[in-house]
Amino acid sequence: MSLEAKLNECLEIDGAKAVALVDLATGMAVATAGDSNGLDLNVAAAGNTNVMKAKLATMQELGLNDEVEDVLISLSSQYHMIRPLTDDSGKGLFLYLVLDKAKANLGMARFKVSRIEADLKV
Numbered sequence: 001m002s003l004e005a006k007l008n009e010c011l012e013i014d015g016a017k018a019v020a021l022v023d024l025a026t027g028m029a030v031a032t033a034g035d036s037n038g039l040d041l042n043v044a045a046a047g048n049t050n051v052m053k054a055k056l057a058t059m060q061e062l063g064l065n066d067e068v069e070d071v072l073i074s075l076s077s078q079y080h081m082i083r084p085l086t087d088d089s090g091k092g093l094f095l096y097l098v099l100d101k102a103k104a105n106l107g108m109a110r111f112k113v114s115r116i117e118a119d120l121k122v
Contacts, residue, residue: 015104
């Protein structure tokens with residue numbers, strides 16, 4: 001399945017507004033989809049790269065030998081989900097998904113994103 005199809009699959013999740021595939025090394029959005037409704041996905045990609053790098057650095061400082069499944073940020077009207085890709089073809093990339101808090105079921109969204117991510121080959 002194509003990258004575009006996988007991003008569109010993310011947009012089928014209840015409450016999904018926008019999604020980006022982001023390069024952790026550069027902070028650049030590799031691909032985007034959805035109606036960001038004024039949210040600059042390129043700026044969001046760069047900013048959330050800093051979030052991921054900070055989490056990974058903190059884990060290293062704590063000596064945690066573990067992997068990040070996802071990072072969830074709750075805003076008053078949105079959820080922002082960051083999900084690193086686990087397939088070797090996607091190492092160093094993460095999905096960034098914006099959800100409308102009023103329409104999304106966070107547990108179901110996490111479940112669906114994990115299934116989409118597991119099948120995503122770059």
